[in-house]
Amino acid sequence: MLRNKKYVYSEHDIKVPISLNLGEFVLNSILQYKDRVAFIDAHTQEKLTFSEIAQNAMNVAVSLVQQGVRKGETIAVCSENRSEFWPTVIGTLLAGAVITPISVVYTKDELKHILAISKPKYIFCSPFAYKAHKSTIQTTKHIRKVYLYGDEKTSNEILYKDLVKNVNVKREDFMPVEVQGQTDDAVILYSSGTTGLPKGVVLTHFNGLVYCSFIKFDEPQDPMTVLSIAPWYHAYGMWGNIGSMCNGRTNVYIKRFEEKLFLETIQRYKISVLFLVPPILVLLSKSQILKNYDVTSVTQMNCGAAPLDVETIDEVKRRFPNVEGVMQGYGMTESTLALCKDNLFQPYKAGSVGTATPSTVLKVVDLKTREPLGPNQPGEICAKGALIMKGYIGRPRSEDFDDEGFYRSGDIGYYDEDGYFFIVDRLKELIKYKGFQVPPAEIEAELLKHPAIRDAGVIGVPDRASGELPLAFVVTQPGAAVTEREIQSYVAEKLSNPKQLRGGVRFVKEIPKNPSGKILRRILRDMLKSGNSKL
Incomplete structure (x- = not known):
């Protein structure tokens, strides 16, 4: 009944809708922005509006149900970043099914491992992904149907464009499949696999709704243009783009990082917000061609996935003169996305990854005794709250959660007297x-x-x-x-x-x-x- 003085508690309240279908929340959010451009392909300049995403998502949902998809069944999507991806994700959620995005760069053995974990009955593929993995997909017994993006199929596959054209649903006539949001699975992602084969991370509709709710503005904002390089099948790319969509931002995407194209895209589309990872920021801090491009439109940078040193941040801010701050965050696939985050409305602390996100309780424990530690004492970071995963597929919770229900992150870090967190390293990677x-x-x-x-x-x-x-x-x-x-x-x-x-x-x-x-x-x-x- 009393708070533990050595735990760090988030102080923020959030509003979660009564309807606990994550797909419906995203659908209603993007419909606010109608014909505003949602996505731009930096390679082809192809544009996709919020209305098109919403319409195609509803059409996908209805078509999937008509073809036999049932609540709780798993649907995979294996594709590089392209326009069909988001209607597939949202449509799957609206149909009450579970979406599992899969990396296109997996080897044959890695893909077999992943498919054995989540056991999807249906799979959407880009032509590139299907060409690379066709034999594995066709010999996976639990996959019933294959849906292909693009215009060509080879045998019994179903074209995505035909799936979308089969119906044309109006919003007032459409009703998502009812789910029990706090317990029903919504998304299966895969742990990073830095120390071994990936594990299947199960996130509920409620996990996603909590994340979307605390990053959703109450009123539609002025359009902001975002550039993201993260693949959408990864937690950073997936949740980052869902958050941007829910706030009506235009997302420019690059299928693969190329320094020249990246800088040209910032200049062409007057990008205001960047979502990056530390290796790219390091490259930008040392770039020899950046001076040839106009990057004055950039006002915000968000960086996650690995620690970032202060000197790199300072050099990047010098090269991007209008950047208000380089916001770091700390999280993992197992926590939906962020457990800690910087923001522009609180004091900045060099080297910190910010403070706890809403609904989160954090503690730092001694590596040997497992006793909670106070400020400025490094130990393993453990987390509890509405953002934490349901669990790993096929693995007892007791292996990854302690007796109080805290997820053991395996990350070494500490917090200061003001509740700001600092990450030291991965526990398993310490020398x-x-x-x-x-x-x-x-x-x-x-x-x-x-x-x-x-x-x-x-x-x-x-x-x-x-x-x-x-x-x-x-x-x-x-x-x-x-x-x-x-x-x-x-x-x-x-x-x-x-x-x-x-x-x-x-x-x-x-x-x-x-x-x-x-x-x-x-x-x-x-x-x-x-x-x-x-x-």
């Missing part, structure tokens, strides 16, 4: 050197300050005497020359003794990352074992 716990992210942040280094990733390599030694994989700037010894000396000057690069330096062409920008350290370890890196 153990002679009893010291060394955060790879801290070494990476220092490496990225070096003018000759474009990108970096750090892992621990086994050592009989010390446990593990920090080793850095480094991507150099074009034309830059720097040696292993110079980099080791640079880190030795900047960081304490346990954080020195005693494991050495490997020069590589790129650092492997997942779509959200997190470094895939397991691949770095495989590269080291296979010798696929050079001195």
